Amino acid sequence: MHEQLNFIIEILGTISFAMSGAFAAMQKRFDPFGVLIIAFVTSIGGGTVRDILLGIPVFWMHDVFICGVIFASCMLAMLVKSFEKKFRVTLFLFDSFGLGLFTIIGVQKGLSAHLHPIICLTLGTITGCFGGIIRDILLNRIPLIFRKEIYATACLVGGTVFLFAVKYLSFSYAFVQIFTIVTIVVVRTLAVKYQWEIPKFYWSNKHNTEM
Amino acid sequence: MHEQLNFIIEILGTISFAMSGAFAAMQKRFDPFGVLIIAFVTSIGGGTVRDILLGIPVFWMHDVFICGVIFASCMLAMLVKSFEKKFRVTLFLFDSFGLGLFTIIGVQKGLSAHLHPIICLTLGTITGCFGGIIRDILLNRIPLIFRKEIYATACLVGGTVFLFAVKYLSFSYAFVQIFTIVTIVVVRTLAVKYQWEIPKFYWSNKHNTEM
Amino acid sequence: MHEQLNFIIEILGTISFAMSGAFAAMQKRFDPFGVLIIAFVTSIGGGTVRDILLGIPVFWMHDVFICGVIFASCMLAMLVKSFEKKFRVTLFLFDSFGLGLFTIIGVQKGLSAHLHPIICLTLGTITGCFGGIIRDILLNRIPLIFRKEIYATACLVGGTVFLFAVKYLSFSYAFVQIFTIVTIVVVRTLAVKYQWEIPKFYWSNKHNTEM
Numbered sequence: 001m002h003e004q005l006n007f008i009i010e011i012l013g014t015i016s017f018a019m020s021g022a023f024a025a026m027q028k029r030f031d032p033f034g035v036l037i038i039a040f041v042t043s044i045g046g047g048t049v050r051d052i053l054l055g056i057p058v059f060w061m062h063d064v065f066i067c068g069v070i071f072a073s074c075m076l077a078m079l080v081k082s083f084e085k086k087f088r089v090t091l092f093l094f095d096s097f098g099l100g101l102f103t104i105i106g107v108q109k110g111l112s113a114h115l116h117p118i119i120c121l122t123l124g125t126i127t128g129c130f131g132g133i134i135r136d137i138l139l140n141r142i143p144l145i146f147r148k149e150i151y152a153t154a155c156l157v158g159g160t161v162f163l164f165a166v167k168y169l170s171f172s173y174a175f176v177q178i179f180t181i182v183t184i185v186v187v188r189t190l191a192v193k194y195q196w197e198i199p200k201f202y203w204s205n206k207h208n209t210e211m
Numbered sequence: 212m213h214e215q216l217n218f219i220i221e222i223l224g225t226i227s228f229a230m231s232g233a234f235a236a237m238q239k240r241f242d243p244f245g246v247l248i249i250a251f252v253t254s255i256g257g258g259t260v261r262d263i264l265l266g267i268p269v270f271w272m273h274d275v276f277i278c279g280v281i282f283a284s285c286m287l288a289m290l291v292k293s294f295e296k297k298f299r300v301t302l303f304l305f306d307s308f309g310l311g312l313f314t315i316i317g318v319q320k321g322l323s324a325h326l327h328p329i330i331c332l333t334l335g336t337i338t339g340c341f342g343g344i345i346r347d348i349l350l351n352r353i354p355l356i357f358r359k360e361i362y363a364t365a366c367l368v369g370g371t372v373f374l375f376a377v378k379y380l381s382f383s384y385a386f387v388q389i390f391t392i393v394t395i396v397v398v399r400t401l402a403v404k405y406q407w408e409i410p411k412f413y414w415s416n417k418h419n420t421e422m
Numbered sequence: 423m424h425e426q427l428n429f430i431i432e433i434l435g436t437i438s439f440a441m442s443g444a445f446a447a448m449q450k451r452f453d454p455f456g457v458l459i460i461a462f463v464t465s466i467g468g469g470t471v472r473d474i475l476l477g478i479p480v481f482w483m484h485d486v487f488i489c490g491v492i493f494a495s496c497m498l499a500m501l502v503k504s505f506e507k508k509f510r511v512t513l514f515l516f517d518s519f520g521l522g523l524f525t526i527i528g529v530q531k532g533l534s535a536h537l538h539p540i541i542c543l544t545l546g547t548i549t550g551c552f553g554g555i556i557r558d559i560l561l562n563r564i565p566l567i568f569r570k571e572i573y574a575t576a577c578l579v580g581g582t583v584f585l586f587a588v589k590y591l592s593f594s595y596a597f598v599q600i601f602t603i604v605t606i607v608v609v610r611t612l613a614v615k616y617q618w619e620i621p622k623f624y625w626s627n628k629h630n631t632e633m
């Protein structure tokens with residue numbers, strides 16, 4: 001049952017990542033093929049970078065099912081684009097659950113490779129966030145997570161909770177996993193609801209730091 | 212003779228990819244070293260991403276000859292930049308032949324790794340298109356293939372024809388390969404000549420889809 | 423003593439790369455987490471691309487110490503951002519020493535993998551320059567090294583000197599290394615002091631080269 005729950009969450013996360021990519025590409029007036037590429041990259045980008053860094057086979061290369069899910073999500077996004085506002089909350093929830101699970105998967109893969117907890121946390125953050133970063137690079141804009149949202153921060157908080165619980169507490173694995181995902185969902189929901197923002201740096205002098 | 216033909220097409224494709232990168236970089240007023248990097252990345256970017264995804268040695272790391280070809284093409288592009296308009300048609304043809312062959316090479320490498328046909332098609336498209344995508348990211352513009360041209364679509368059509376013919380028809384390998392390349396060249400030429408365009412998405416509401 | 427010197431130079435280079443990334447991110451008003459990511463990517467980007475191309479384990483995955491150094495440099499950059507102008511010269515020198523050593527490390531890793539000198543030189547340039555290129559892509563601007571500075575050129579000059587000396591001269595290894603680093607530092611310092619610029623391409627016709 002635990003395996004099945006994970007599988008369902010992973011699919012929901014993939015769907016919502018793919019749809020977020022597809023909507024962003026349609027806003028920029030891409031053609032359907034471009035929309036598909038952006039949806040694909042947003043969904044699998046984070047895991048791909050993680051697997052390349054770990055030097056293990058890239059997960060989607062042997063998983064046609066996930067490619068089919070992304071394709072179907074992309075079609076769905078194209079069909080319902082006028083109603084996008086209506087199911088924004090649903091997508092937000094899917095996306096948060098997906099972010100939570102993706103972070104955990106990244107941390108776990110790091111632990112399996114016997115890496116230091118800090119590196120595992122980095123891999124979790126990469127799995128959760130890099131899909132969106134690559135999407136924004138392809139859309140030629142500054143990645144939003146750097147400027148606007150408690151997104152990467154939710155990843156970091158969740159990953160730390162997960163690592164701590166796995167290492168030092170004796171709860172069952174399934175419980176720790178669910179608890180981490182709920183933490184990430186709650187942090188993100190509260191952040192959006194109460195418009196939390198991390199303070200930014202203000203930089204008045206107009207000068208150049210590159211040397 | 213078949214091997215030699217492939218070799219010649221690969222060289223012509225590399226030359227035209229390198230020159231397209233060099234011209235684009237010169238238009239942005241890069242210095243000669245920047246022009247060389249962009250030419251290099253445009254030529255080898257697609258194959259590099261493909262080889263990294265497959266986890267096999269990156270093709271140009273052991274192939275100094277191809278690096279020399281790129282270097283020479285880049286020098287040539289710098290020398291003839293004023294006449295660029297004059298041999299635009301030649302470059303277009305080289306580029307289409309190269310695109311065709313690069314797509315086939317990508318599909319073949321996927322088949323050799325016993326991957327699903329859909330993944331092979333993806334690898335073919337990546338080999339053909341990612342060089343241009345990385346070039347456009349470095350030039351800080353939205354990759355053109357997402358918005359303007361029947362380019363990736365030609366890759367997909369050609370790759371599908373190739374896969375179908377290799378799997379289900381009993382023609383000789385050389386014939387299938389030449390037929391695929393001709394298909395891609397014809398699709399692109401017709402697309403440019405009759406200004407085919409894939410319909411794009413229009414998006415009237417000004418709002419933000421990132422969550 | 424030689425090992426220790428290398429270690430110190432590598433740390434100084436990492437610090438200055440991280441700080442250059444952090445300052446650039448703060449100028450774009452990123453939040454602290456975004457500043458950390460940019461600092462990290464600027465420091466380890468070049469070496470990461472090199473290791474992935476070589477198909478060897480990525481260096482920082484097993485090196486928590488270097489991650490700590492980057493984290494500390496980033497904190498430091500946040501604290502002293504108002505005084506950034508004051509220690510610009512210090513940072514410039516650290517950065518040049520780091521560039522020199524990073525270039526040498528890249529060339530050496532290529533030589534250990536028995537690659538052609540041209541490919542080794544490419545790997546040296548990638549190690550020295552790609553961190554800054556990825557930083558600029560994430561900040562959504564055209565990488566500065568393509569347009570403004572004798573930076574990649576210093577890498578190339580230094581790498582060539584190093585390769586030549588290692589292959590054909592009988593000096594001790596430590597001497598060659600120090601000589602290379604000094605060459606890179608001197609080339610960059612003279613270039614900045616006397617405002618050397620490589621001539622750029624001027625391109626008058628407004629037309630499109632993509633095909």
